[in-house]
Amino acid sequence: MPELNVNPQSFDKKQLMLSVEEAQARILEAILPITTKERVGLRQGLGRILADPLLARMAVPSHRNSAMDGYAFRHIDTDIHKAFYVAGVSMAGHPFHDSLDIGQCIRIMTGAVVPADADTVVMQEHVSREGDIMTLQRIPIPGANVRHPGEDLCTGDAVLPAGRKLNAADLGVLASQGIGEVDVLRRPRVAFFSTGDELKGIGEVLQPGDVYDSNRYTLFGMLNKLDVDILDLGVIPDQQEAVEHAFAQASQLADVVITSGGVSVGDADYVTDTLRKTGTVDFWKIAVKPGKPLAFGKLNDRCLFFGLPGNPVSVMATFLLFTRAAILKLRGETMIELPEYSAICDTPLQKAPGRKDYQRGVCHLDVRGQWHVRSTGMQGSHILSSMSTANCFIALPLLAGDVNAGEIVNIIPFHELL
Numbered sequence: 001m002p003e004l005n006v007n008p009q010s011f012d013k014k015q016l017m018l019s020v021e022e023a024q025a026r027i028l029e030a031i032l033p034i035t036t037k038e039r040v041g042l043r044q045g046l047g048r049i050l051a052d053p054l055l056a057r058m059a060v061p062s063h064r065n066s067a068m069d070g071y072a073f074r075h076i077d078t079d080i081h082k083a084f085y086v087a088g089v090s091m092a093g094h095p096f097h098d099s100l101d102i103g104q105c106i107r108i109m110t111g112a113v114v115p116a117d118a119d120t121v122v123m124q125e126h127v128s129r130e131g132d133i134m135t136l137q138r139i140p141i142p143g144a145n146v147r148h149p150g151e152d153l154c155t156g157d158a159v160l161p162a163g164r165k166l167n168a169a170d171l172g173v174l175a176s177q178g179i180g181e182v183d184v185l186r187r188p189r190v191a192f193f194s195t196g197d198e199l200k201g202i203g204e205v206l207q208p209g210d211v212y213d214s215n216r217y218t219l220f221g222m223l224n225k226l227d228v229d230i231l232d233l234g235v236i237p238d239q240q241e242a243v244e245h246a247f248a249q250a251s252q253l254a255d256v257v258i259t260s261g262g263v264s265v266g267d268a269d270y271v272t273d274t275l276r277k278t279g280t281v282d283f284w285k286i287a288v289k290p291g292k293p294l295a296f297g298k299l300n301d302r303c304l305f306f307g308l309p310g311n312p313v314s315v316m317a318t319f320l321l322f323t324r325a326a327i328l329k330l331r332g333e334t335m336i337e338l339p340e341y342s343a344i345c346d347t348p349l350q351k352a353p354g355r356k357d358y359q360r361g362v363c364h365l366d367v368r369g370q371w372h373v374r375s376t377g378m379q380g381s382h383i384l385s386s387m388s389t390a391n392c393f394i395a396l397p398l399l400a401g402d403v404n405a406g407e408i409v410n411i412i413p414f415h416e417l418l
């Protein structure tokens with residue numbers, strides 16, 4: 001076999017970058033879901049991940065009951081009778097306790113217990129009533145309008161599987177079982193801080209060259225959507241010691257630490273310097289725009305670390321592309337993929353081959369159910385307002401070049417994620 005003549009020098013630098021998909025796969029591989037449980041009240045369980053499978057502990061409904069407002073009787077009596085004596089009433093919560101003689105019926109309401117002697121309910125619209133006599137106008141089939149015990153759930157049925165993210169219907173099903181508390185997985189604790197001497201907090205006066213720290217607000221907002229415990233550790237100055245101290249503190253407090261800024265190769269990128277020493281963090285160049293530099297690893301044996309780039313759009317894009325799925329997996333969720341759709345691009349887009357672009361777009365569905373998208377305009381990673389205007393990413397493949405208006409592109413709606 002002829003040997004491949006590969007000269008590393010001949011590689012285009014861009015080819016050495018990690019693809020988005022590979023970075024995503026490596027991150028997810030490194031994550032084991034939290035298994036610690038906690039017991040919470042049913043309402044607090046909404047949106048949480050069920051720790052153990054739940055089996056029905058009783059039948060629902062627990063008694064035979066009527067599906068209609070009408071009259072309950074024995075069907076076999078219709079061989080002789082069309083008119084029945086109304087011997088009593090069964091209302092929801094107030095059963096009829098006596099027995100029924102031949103030719104007798106009872107008035108019955110939806111949900112009320114069907115007495116043991118009766119097997120059929122006729123809806124009230126199909127009878128005439130005069131005094132205590134009910135006359136059938138139409139004869140229902142035997143067993144009509146009777147709901148049986150266990151039609152919804154039988155004792156021992158698997159009600160909800162472990163790992164289920166509890167929704168409103170689930171809370172109702174659990175309530176129907178009389179279950180008032182559930183064991184759910186502990187929420188991940190996520191800490192974040194910004195790095196940079198130029199960053200000022202709201203209310204502070206900006207000196208020349210300063211900017212207000214916006215990343216802690218976008219991160220706060222996106223984390224809020226993931227139902228995690230959030231720790232905002234503020235702004236850390238560009239000093240080796242301060243950065244080291246911040247990492248030591250954060251890794252004690254949190255399951256995940258996210259930083260923004262300081263992961264490129266500038267003179268003041270102390271995040272990189274500090275973490276290189278630990279050796280458990282990888283510094284990746286990802287073939288993605290925005291957000292090329294990304295640091296990922298562990299700060300100790302359990303605390304995950306994401307070093308996101310500093311530019312405001314890069315922070316949001318890398319969080320949504322890489323960190324979000326990791327946190328969802330950590331909190332025990334299984335549905336973590338972001339759905340992509342094909343859309344007609346209504347505006348031309350500029351794109352250089354070599355990186356996968358996540359441009360900001362505004363998408364809508366037309367009357368025929370076809371997605372359309374247009375660019376928000378300037379695509380610099382510092383144009384944070386583009387994220388505010390946009391409701392989707394336009395994902396353009398690594399090798400793609402410019403896009404003409406009318407061409408088909410992939411979009412990833414993110415309105416719900418922010």
Ligand code: AMP
Nearest residue numbers: 194212213214215261262263309310311
């Ligand atoms: P860095 O990655 O630290 O080199 O930062 C890249 C760019 O993002 C610089 O223009 C920073 O001023 C800006 N930046 C970094 N962190 C933040 C932040 N928290 N809020 C707003 N801009 C930031």
Ligand code: MG
Nearest residue numbers: 195196261262
């Ligand atoms: Mg910086």
